[in-house]
Amino acid sequence: MGLNRRTIVTVLVLLGLALLPLLLGGAPFYIGVVARAMILAIAAISLNLILGYGNMFSFGHAVYIGIGAYAVGICAYYDIFDGFIQWPIGLAVSAAVALVFGAIALRTKGVYFIMITMALAQMMYFLGLSLDEYGADDGLVIYTRSEFAGLIDLEDHITLYYVCFGFLLLIVLGMARLVNSRFGLVIRATRFNEARMRALGFPVDRYKLTAFVIAGTVCGLAGLLLGNFTNFVNPDMMHWTRSGELIFMVVLGGMGSVFGPVFGAIAFLLLEEFLSDWTEHWQIVFGPFLILVVLFARGGIDGLLGRRNPSDD
Amino acid sequence: MTWTLLLEQFLNGFQLGVVLFLMAAGLTLVFGIMDMVNLAHGSLYMIGALLCATFTDWTGSFILGVLLALPAVLAVGIAVEVVALRTLYRRDHLDQVLATFGLILFFNELCRIIWGPEGMAIPLPGWLDGSIEILPGMPYPTYRLLVIAVGLAVAAALYWLVVRTRTGMLIRAGASNRTMVGALGVNIGLLFTLIFGLGAALAGLAGMMAAPIVQANIGMGESILIPAFVVIVVGGIGSIRGAFIAALLVGLIDTMGRSFLDLLLGTVMSVTAAETAAPALSAMAIYILMAVVLFFRPQGLFPPQGRR
Numbered sequence: 001m002g003l004n005r006r007t008i009v010t011v012l013v014l015l016g017l018a019l020l021p022l023l024l025g026g027a028p029f030y031i032g033v034v035a036r037a038m039i040l041a042i043a044a045i046s047l048n049l050i051l052g053y054g055n056m057f058s059f060g061h062a063v064y065i066g067i068g069a070y071a072v073g074i075c076a077y078y079d080i081f082d083g084f085i086q087w088p089i090g091l092a093v094s095a096a097v098a099l100v101f102g103a104i105a106l107r108t109k110g111v112y113f114i115m116i117t118m119a120l121a122q123m124m125y126f127l128g129l130s131l132d133e134y135g136a137d138d139g140l141v142i143y144t145r146s147e148f149a150g151l152i153d154l155e156d157h158i159t160l161y162y163v164c165f166g167f168l169l170l171i172v173l174g175m176a177r178l179v180n181s182r183f184g185l186v187i188r189a190t191r192f193n194e195a196r197m198r199a200l201g202f203p204v205d206r207y208k209l210t211a212f213v214i215a216g217t218v219c220g221l222a223g224l225l226l227g228n229f230t231n232f233v234n235p236d237m238m239h240w241t242r243s244g245e246l247i248f249m250v251v252l253g254g255m256g257s258v259f260g261p262v263f264g265a266i267a268f269l270l271l272e273e274f275l276s277d278w279t280e281h282w283q284i285v286f287g288p289f290l291i292l293v294v295l296f297a298r299g300g301i302d303g304l305l306g307r308r309n310p311s312d313d
Numbered sequence: 314m315t316w317t318l319l320l321e322q323f324l325n326g327f328q329l330g331v332v333l334f335l336m337a338a339g340l341t342l343v344f345g346i347m348d349m350v351n352l353a354h355g356s357l358y359m360i361g362a363l364l365c366a367t368f369t370d371w372t373g374s375f376i377l378g379v380l381l382a383l384p385a386v387l388a389v390g391i392a393v394e395v396v397a398l399r400t401l402y403r404r405d406h407l408d409q410v411l412a413t414f415g416l417i418l419f420f421n422e423l424c425r426i427i428w429g430p431e432g433m434a435i436p437l438p439g440w441l442d443g444s445i446e447i448l449p450g451m452p453y454p455t456y457r458l459l460v461i462a463v464g465l466a467v468a469a470a471l472y473w474l475v476v477r478t479r480t481g482m483l484i485r486a487g488a489s490n491r492t493m494v495g496a497l498g499v500n501i502g503l504l505f506t507l508i509f510g511l512g513a514a515l516a517g518l519a520g521m522m523a524a525p526i527v528q529a530n531i532g533m534g535e536s537i538l539i540p541a542f543v544v545i546v547v548g549g550i551g552s553i554r555g556a557f558i559a560a561l562l563v564g565l566i567d568t569m570g571r572s573f574l575d576l577l578l579g580t581v582m583s584v585t586a587a588e589t590a591a592p593a594l595s596a597m598a599i600y601i602l603m604a605v606v607l608f609f610r611p612q613g614l615f616p617p618q619g620r621r
Binding site for chain 1: 408410416418535545601607
């Protein structure tokens with residue numbers, strides 16, 4: 001990795017995220033906004049693996065955020081506060097659901113894939129709405145955050161911030177390795193010419209399904225963090241419009257770049273924050289903005305940083 | 314459970330199916346011909362309902378309200394096509410989905426500013442508000458019967474348009490190979506705009522039909538959009554016939570599931586277990602149907618013939 005503009009900006013953003021609580025010592029509100037942005041960035045990075053690298057247009061990715069958050073919520077509902085139990089459950093259920101949904105959705109292509117991932121996600125949303133035991137549409141309040149045998153105290157908001165930051169770093173580095181590994185190269189090649197990859201003897205469907213499951217699991221991690229962060233979970237987290245927002249974060253940041261979704265998530269949340277401060281009807285500006293980004297700025301924020309060297313990711 | 318209750322719920326399911334068909338017909342035509350995914354189709358449904366509510370309020374007549382709102386929705390649809398969507402036809406599906414998602418945000422907020430967060434109810438005229446005894450001892454709301462009748466009439470008219478007219482021939486030709494149709498000298502841009510307007514009017518009509526039952530409000534479009542997607546995927550994208558059959562199937566399964574699934578499950582498991590499982594299962598039923606159909610027939614039940 002040379003010392004180009006992209007590297008400098010990436011390092012600056014990471015440095016900024018690392019130092020933010022020190023700079024904003026007395027402003028927990030903005031620390032909260034940024035922590036939330038980092039959590040959604042993890043979700044967006046995971047979505048980008050299938051969306052940007054794998055060319056699988058999933059419109060139901062928010063489901064795994066919901067599953068992660070519900071894992072915390074439902075465990076806490078039964079007085080299980082141990083994170084070493086909650087988190088593996090959340091990740092395992094996310095992976096299992098992604099495996100089933102992926103297996104169904106990958107039988108289809110193109111627009112069918114968009115619609116079936118959307119419909120399967122809506123199915124989970126309605127499942128959440130009909131579960132009276134777990135609050136139905138009111139959701140569950142999570143009174144106690146995950147406990148890690150006294151090692152980390154998530155109740156402290158600065159600690160929680162750095163846990164989110166740590167996971168974000170981990171996921172960024174992991175994803176950079178993954179997309180440049182043999183596995184990642186197969187996924188990326190499939191995007192350009194699937195027929196040729198099949199002809200070369202790669203079991204393409206199995207690769208795609210694996211990518212789908214990895215993306216779902218990582219997004220489940222974001223859900224675990226979000227449940228802890230908001231102290232709350234409800235079916236609305238799984239609504240298809242949430243999935244749409246995740247896609248927008250990926251596109252806004254730049255599809256098919258490891259760090260792009262981080263830019264996208266931060267920009268998305270800051271924009272939402274400033275616009276909604278400015279007017280209650282902020283969506284009337286936000287909607288057309290989204291359309292303009294799609295029409296004229298496909299490279300996203302990452303595209304502003306100049307051409308990307310494919311091996312740089 | 315009595316037979317009259319069963320018949321009543323069957324008719325309710327049929328009525329939902331008819332409304333779904335009006336939504337799905339536009340979606341499937343737009344997709345079939347322009348290869349365009351339009352999430353904002355639900356917004357046209359909402360706008361139709363809200364405009365109809367306002368016009369009904371002004372004129373004091375629901376019928377006049379519908380007659381005024383229909384051309385208004387048509388105009389909104391054509392404006393949306395000309396201003397925003399035209400540039401999207403050549404883009405990939407992800408771009409279309411995202412841009413039309415932006416349209417939804419825009420229209421929802423616009424309607425919230427104009428009509429307020431609660432929306433508007435549409436009062437029915439007296440002659441529609443009552444019920445008719447369709448079988449001895451079984452009254453059924455007149456308005457719901459009217460919805461079914463209108464829906465069936467529109468379906469028949471649409472079938473005639475697509476199968477029997479020159480415009481319909483162009484529509485079908487466009488669906489199987491639009492480049493060729495363009496090369497043969499048909500003004501394909503104009504055809505697209507007309508189709509989109511037609512789809513918008515149908516979605517608006519669906520909203521107007523549904524509004525007296527569920528009340529015209531912000532966000533009503535999103536609640537019908539996803540079932541409409543289920544319909545066109547189950548029916549086979551691009552096929553009017555498939556959309557009609559799938560719409561009735563989805564409407565019936567959804568309504569009957571919500572009414573009778575607990576009784577049905579009660580025969581194989583304990584009553585308490587059935588009462589817990591039934592709401593969840595019936596809410597998921599149409600999505601399970603879609604997953605099963607796609608698993609065995611990824612192209613839907615009645616894919617149009619001759620698609621590339």
